[in-house]
Amino acid sequence: MPHLLEHIEDGVATLTLNRPEALNALSMDIRNGLIEALDRLDEDDDVGCIILTGAGRGFCAGGDVKSMGERALRGVESRARGIQFSNRIPMRMRTCAKPIIGMINGVAVGAGLSMALACDLRVASKSARFGTGFLKIGLSGDWGGSWTLTRLVGTAKARELYLLGDMVSADEALSCGMVNRVVEDADLLSATMTVAKRIAGLPRVTVGYTKKNLFAAETESFATVLDMEAFYQARCSQTEDHREAVAAFKEKRKPVFKGR
Secondary structure, eight states, X not given: OOSEXXXXXXXXXXXXXXXXXXXXOBOHHHHHXXXXXXXHHHTOTTOOEEEEEEXXXXXXXXXXXXXXXXXXXXXXXXXXXXXXXXXXXXXXXXXXXXXXXXXXXXXXXXXXXXXXXXXXXXXXXXXXXXXXXXXXXXXXXOTTHHHHHHHHHOHHHHHHHHHHOOOXXXXXHHHHTSOSEEXXXXXXXXXXXXXXXXXXXXXXXXXXXXXXXXXXXXXXXXHHHHHHHHHHHHHHTTSHHHHHHXXXXXXXXXXXXXXX
């Protein structure tokens, strides 16, 4: 059985981590599969949004703790190269032109939390729980979680979550800004698909440039973002979808976007 499942419907690609017996702990098959799928889907004109979720009762329990002792024996340089390889995944998620929605159906811990935080939006079930988990196994954290969590919840809360390592409920995650929406467990799929299809129906070239703007807003100066916005706005003004939107506005009808 493959460790990563893929399904595309109505412009939405769903990637499902498929190790339910291990709460979808990150195997090499999952890591390699995510890199390949994200590269490919980013170039797929039939896809306007990506959902990332886990099979069974967990989103992702992070790294496979059972194999960590063996990996640590490889030495610092080798271990660092392995982590840097995995770090390509959250970076690819953030640079992918297609918005990525984390459908958080259970525990998201360690690198699993970091991966959820790298999504553009997060919809969580009531039973979802979140935790950094790194210090409990003698590690400091990877996959960019400290960077992303700090920007989502602020410095004080991020330090609390990393240093104390307490698990956080879905409702608390919503109140501190870790997730965008919390829904009943039975409604998670339909609620997430509603958001994903709504995004997939937007002008896709423009969505990609909007995501670039938002990413730059977290790292670049105001002046740099102003220049980027000017160029991207000019680029989007040349698209067929922009011309269609203007025509639809004048004709008082709903625009039909074609992603170009």
